[in-house]
Amino acid sequence: MRFTQLKTVSLAVAAALALAACGNKEGGAADASGASAEAAGGNVVKLGFAAPLTGPQAHYGEEYKNGVTLAIEDANAEKPVIDGKPVSFELVAEDDQADPKTATQIAQKFVDAKVSGIIGHFNSGTSIPASKIYSDANLPQIAMATAPQFTQQGFKTTFRSMTSDTQQGSVMGKFVVEKLGAKRIVIVDDRTAYGQGLADEFEKSVKAAGGEVVKREFTTDKATDFAAILTSIKGANPDIIFYGGADAQSAPMAKQMKRLGIKAPLVSGEMTKTPTFLKLAGKEADGSIASLAGLPLEQMPKGPDYAQRYKARFNMDVATYSPYGYDATRAMIQAMKEANSTDPTKYLPVLAKINYSGVTSSSWAYDDKGDLKDGGITVYKVVNGEWTVMETVGGRAAAPAADASAPAASAAQ
Structure with a gap:
């Protein structure tokens, strides 16, 4: 009995020491x-x-x-x-x-x-x-x-x-009107702070550049079936469809657009510019366009x-x-x-007041609000299942436009 008690005490001490170490x-x-x-x-x-x-x-x-x-x-x-x-x-x-x-x-x-x-x-x-x-x-x-x-x-x-979305949205709105030649534009967002904010800034920029937002639709960040929305959109005959949200929604949306015969390309933000989007959308990803902050990784x-x-x-x-x-x-x-x-x-x-030379920028610095001063945007397009650079706007360097002068309809090909 005494041996058992000593053994129990020893185990308790050991356990307490172990917990003390873990609780550090x-x-x-x-x-x-x-x-x-x-x-x-x-x-x-x-x-x-x-x-x-x-x-x-x-x-x-x-x-x-x-x-x-x-x-x-x-x-x-x-x-x-x-x-x-x-x-x-x-x-x-x-x-x-x-x-x-x-x-x-x-x-x-x-x-x-x-x-x-x-x-x-x-x-x-x-x-x-x-x-x-x-x-x-x-x-x-x-x-x-x-x-x-x-x-x-x-x-x-x-x-x-x-x-910020102010920078990305303003760049992309101007880009689709002036570089892609889009005039009739549909906007869909997922009602999150990110998706709606990006879509709002994009809409402002489209209108400022002379484009027309012919329809604005809403979904959620949990949806995957967009048949009703896309059927309604198809009748509006848009030149491009802009989506504010994540790849879990933009990928099935891209697939369903192609299956409904919508020729307008999907345009979106950085949450779509991912390998996951390519994987989920498959061959229907081709022609999709997305923006991403900063330069391409290799630049x-x-x-x-x-x-x-x-x-x-x-x-x-x-x-x-x-x-x-x-x-x-x-x-x-x-x-x-x-x-x-x-x-x-x-x-x-x-x-x-930091001025840090990093991976993404040689001058990582903030303005008085906490926004990055070096705010370039790169526009990408899916070609043969891969994200390829179309154009870099702003930032420390500029990449040549691959097919930025192509009309919106051909961007879906």
Whole structure:
């Protein structure tokens, strides 16, 4: 009996020690990087990350997270010292499921865990409600959100990783009218903050360029059957159909357009410019057009090197978002280094004035609202099942237009 009691006590002690070791990390699913600094008398600096990691948008979140992970690993490999102590950066990742309510819960969790900064959220619909919580806590947030509202709230803690929908929508509206020769335009959006915001900016630009929006339709970010909408659209005889939303909807929409005999090409934003869209839409993807912030990967200042290292680390090609997640993370870390502090209140003013030379831009810098100053847009078209560059507008370089002068009807071929 006594032996059994001693054995039980020993097991309890062992379990308590194990729990203490496991409980050393706060927040969500922390990546195993950088614990050595704490053991060496330094500090572990936790960076919160939130994006959809499950569900139909998980492919966006996982690739975004990969870029952030690679940035943290690169930063730790440099053995950084801040305020006289070695530091190690640790990623604390959470799945917000692209849901605004979940996002606000995660935001409060990050604040309570005293993370030093936030990379994310991914969606505008999650970034905007979470941003109020981060602002109240004076916690810097660099989000992938593109909705104009995100940086128009007056918060000093909000920054972007990509250009806003104002930039993308205005470029694409002008592009389809002036370069594709489209006059009769139909717009569909998914009613999310991202999709509707992009569509609204596109519509303004189309009208300013002299085009006519002959029909505007709405769907949801859960729909996959667009037969009723597309049948109605077909009767309007559009030159192009613009969709504001994600590839989980734009891909079946492209397929159904072709099957209904609609000759107008599908035009969309960066959430459509993905390998997933090509996979889901299959051969019906050909002729589709989409915009994406910045230069093509091969023309980015450090794009080729990043692509090679990303492939070696994750055994997959860069899709869309990871370079921007990488640069956002490195810019935040550089701000901490320049401020010589990981205290958000101390490095926040430095981040606002940062000038970082990264993968996507040689001059990653913000205006007074937190929007990126270097805001080029590249337009892509699917040709033979692959995204090909049509034209780059703005930014640090310009790619030649492949077939930008072609009329809208031929763009669907």
